[in-house]
Amino acid sequence: MDDSIVVTPDWLAPRLEDPQLRLVDVRDAWEYDGIGHVPGAVSIPFDRYRDDSDVDRGTLPGADAFAELLSNAGIAPEDTIVAYDDTHGVFAARFVLTALEYGHDDVRLLDGDYSAWNRDYETTSDVPEIEPTSYDPNPLSPEESPLIGFDAVEDALERGALFVDTRDRDEFEAARLPGAVRFDWREAVDDETRGLKPESELEAVLESAGITPDREIVLYCNTARRISHTYVVLRALGYETVAFYEGSLTEWQARDGEVETGPVAT
Structure with a gap:
């Protein structure tokens, strides 16, 4: 990792x-x-x-x-x-x-x-003294950013990118992007340690869902919170071609994007 x-x-x-x-x-x-x-x-x-x-x-x-x-x-x-x-x-x-x-x-x-x-480790209730700074942001250019919008999602669907839905099964079956695979973000987490599963286990569970480093991957959920976790996990594992659909399914459906419904055979 x-x-x-x-x-x-x-x-x-x-x-x-x-x-x-x-x-x-x-x-x-x-x-x-x-x-x-x-x-x-x-x-x-x-x-x-x-x-x-x-x-x-x-x-x-x-x-x-x-x-x-x-x-x-x-x-x-x-x-x-x-x-x-x-x-x-x-x-x-x-x-x-x-x-x-x-x-x-x-x-x-x-x-x-x-x-x-x-x-x-120890915790505290003491609040640290803060000396404000003058932070100057340097936003990524569209070419550098992993974030993509509606039109880019349509293009990615046409060229066969792998769409990864990080929501739970009920949400996935209610509506999903065409051809999407489901990888509940919590599958990366060990409930006992509360941290990420060992790297070998993560790679195995991702591969079982067809999520491999050689694929072009587009992540989405409902409001881009859960995909943030999966994005960080994939980055930490060395995945390089990972896009992040910021609007996610909320925007997709609001703009009448095509969806699939129902269970998927496993």
């Missing part, structure tokens, strides 16, 4: 005093304050890096809005960011994707979550 994308608690623990390390806790503010957090972490709740004007789809907040969040959190472009939640990393992965999209070079997901950290 590539530790430039996903890091373990054991990797993080000895680096907590690194002045260029910035920990971001994306849980609700009451959890950060009332339950405790990883020492040194700042609070940027999940709803702060979603577009308030687009509640149904929950799309990206915009480069300037995100930069303001990071500035207020004392984060600079050269810092290493490690994000975590308490939900197996699915909300934190959305932060990782957002930071990457707006040009932050070094942002990583904590393998596991707050509960996994709390099993072996």
Whole structure:
């Protein structure tokens, strides 16, 4: 697993005093304050890096809005960011994707979550002193970005890209993009450790769904949260051709895109 994308608690623990390390806790503010957090972490709740004007789809907040969040959190472009939640990393992965999209070079997901950290390491209720920065975002160009829109999805369908639906079975059977395969994002997670399954197990479960590094892959769900986790996992495993349908099924159906329904033989 590539530790430039996903890091373990054991990797993080000895680096907590690194002045260029910035920990971001994306849980609700009451959890950060009332339950405790990883020492040194700042609070940027999940709803702060979603577009308030687009509640149904929950799309990206915009480069300037995100930069303001990071500035207020004392984060600079050269810092290493490690994000975590308490939900197996699915909300934190959305932060990782957002930071990457707006040009932050070094942002990583904590393998596991707050509960996994709390099993072996100390937590705190102390809030770190923050010295605001003037964060200047550098959004990826359309050619660099993994995000694609409706028209690009239609093109990918025509050329036979592999569409991966990261939702649960009921959602998948209710409506899905044509030819999509299902890979519930939670299949990557070990319920006992709360972190990712071992790399060999991940590769096996992905391969069983037909998801292999040689394929052109397009990820979607409903509102682009769950695919964020799968995107980070695939990146950490070395997958290179992975697109991210930000509008996901919500936009696809709103624009009368073709869907399939019903169970799929396994």
